Amino acid sequence: MTTNRPHSLPFSVDAELSLRIGEAPLANKKRIELLRQIGLTENLTKAAKIAGYSYKGAWDTIEQMTQLTGDRLLERHAGGKGGGRTCLTERGKQLLKNFDLISAEHARFVQRLNRLANGLEADYTLLTDIAMKTSARNQLGAIIVSMLQGPVNDEIVLMVNDKLKLIASITHESCRELQLEIGAKVFALIKASAIEIALNEVSSTPRINHFQGVIDGLIRGEQGSELQIVIDEGSRLIVTVNNTLMDDMQLRKSMHVYCRIDPSNVILAVAA
Numbered sequence: 252m253t254t255n256r257p258h259s260l261p262f263s264v265d266a267e268l269s270l271r272i273g274e275a276p277l278a279n280k281k282r283i284e285l286l287r288q289i290g291l292t293e294n295l296t297k298a299a300k301i302a303g304y305s306y307k308g309a310w311d312t313i314e315q316m317t318q319l320t321g322d323r324l325l326e327r328h329a330g331g332k333g334g335g336r337t338c339l340t341e342r343g344k345q346l347l348k349n350f351d352l353i354s355a356e357h358a359r360f361v362q363r364l365n366r367l368a369n370g371l372e373a374d375y376t377l378l379t380d381i382a383m384k385t386s387a388r389n390q391l392g393a394i395i396v397s398m399l400q401g402p403v404n405d406e407i408v409l410m411v412n413d414k415l416k417l418i419a420s421i422t423h424e425s426c427r428e429l430q431l432e433i434g435a436k437v438f439a440l441i442k443a444s445a446i447e448i449a450l451n452e453v454s455s456t457p458r459i460n461h462f463q464g465v466i467d468g469l470i471r472g473e474q475g476s477e478l479q480i481v482i483d484e485g486s487r488l489i490v491t492v493n494n495t496l497m498d499d500m501q502l503r504k505s506m507h508v509y510c511r512i513d514p515s516n517v518i519l520a521v522a523a
Contacts, residue, residue, distance in 0.1 A: 264364040268357045270350065272319045282316065283350045285309055286343060289325065293336040320346065387440035387518065388489040393417060395435045398426075406458070407431065407519065409439055415486050418460055420514035429521050438520045443477065443491040445516035449509045450500055460512035464488070469504050471497070478502065480510060 270278040281302065288298035299309035317324050324343035328336040339347065393409035396416075400406075405426045407419040417439055421429075431437070452463070467487070468479035476497045478490045488510060492502070502508070 264361055266357070266361055268350075268354050270353070275315075275319055277316060277319050278346065278350050280354075282312055283347060283354075285312060286324065286339060286347050289337060290339045290344065290347065293338050295325075295337045298337075316346075388443040388491075389439075389441040389446075391415075391417070391439045391441075391486065393437055393439050395431060395433050395437060398431065398433060404515075405431075406514065409437065411439070412485055415462075415482070417512075417517060418458065418514045419517035419519055421519060425519075429519060431519070431521070435521065440518040440520060441488075441512060441516060443489045445512065446488060446490045447511040448478070448480075448490055448492065448500075448502075449511065452509050458514065460510075460514065460517070462488070462510040462512075464508060464510060466502060466504050466506045466508060469502070476502075480508060482510065 267280065269276060285298060285302040285304060288301045289295060292298050292301070295309060296306055299306050302309070304312065313325055320342065322342040323340050324346065326338055326340050328338060391411045393411045395407055396410050397408040398405060399408075400423070401420075404420045404422055407421065407426070409417045409419060411417055419439060429437075452461075462482040464480040464482035466478055467481045470477045471494065475491050475493050478492065480488045480490055482488060490510065
């Protein structure tokens with residue numbers, strides 16, 4: 252089956268910096284611009300107009316920021332041309348300086364993300380397609396590190412990360428159609444129902460995937476339950492079990508379990 256994907260603009264990462272105290276917003280680009288203009292003009296009316304605020308909106312914003320910091324951000328100096336000046340306090344200047352420092356580091360971080368974004372567009376599109384077209388709850392990006400041809404199926408060894416090795420078994424024809432080779436990037440798809448769990452370590456068969464982990468989340472349904480298991484190799488697996496097994500094994504959160512995945516239950520997908 253052929254999938255036609257629309258042409259799009261280059262993939263990029265963007266993020267707006269916002270500082271918060273608890274759940275309350277303290278400073279963002281617009282609020283900091285208001286502080287900056289107050290420092291430059293020493294006039295709240297002019298600063299508000301330049302920063303895109305009404306006078307009342309600017310005053311209310313400064314009041315909110317003052318309440319959150321617990322310190323005055325502005326001070327009023329009487330006299331002089333125009334009847335007086337509105338200036339930043341030392342605390343206001345410090346907040347402005349700190350935001351600029353954090354903003355510069357934030358910009359460098361976003362630049363690094365954009366350098367890493369090359370090739371992500373195809374991967375993201377593929378993952379979106381997979382999520383719509385398969386019931387596999389576990390989707391792991393991996394690199395092929397070795398391939399062994401067997402009588403009927405080929406054994407494909409994958410590295411998901413520095414610690415997690417995964418073995419898949421697929422037919423010669425599938426291997427050929429996917430044009431698999433060592434070093435290729437693939438996605439390993441594993442249905443949640445295809446993962447077996449045990450309380451004790453099962454015999455370590457070299458050609459079977461065995462992982463030890465901890466139940467990090469548990470959702471019980473009417474007939475079956477969903478487990479979120481963080482395995483020692485640093486990844487998270489979604490496993491479904493029927494409630495009878497759930498009760499018999501007395502499964503609960505923070506419990507150590509062992510996962511078993513037959514290589515034939517690992518489905519491989521590649522970017523088109």
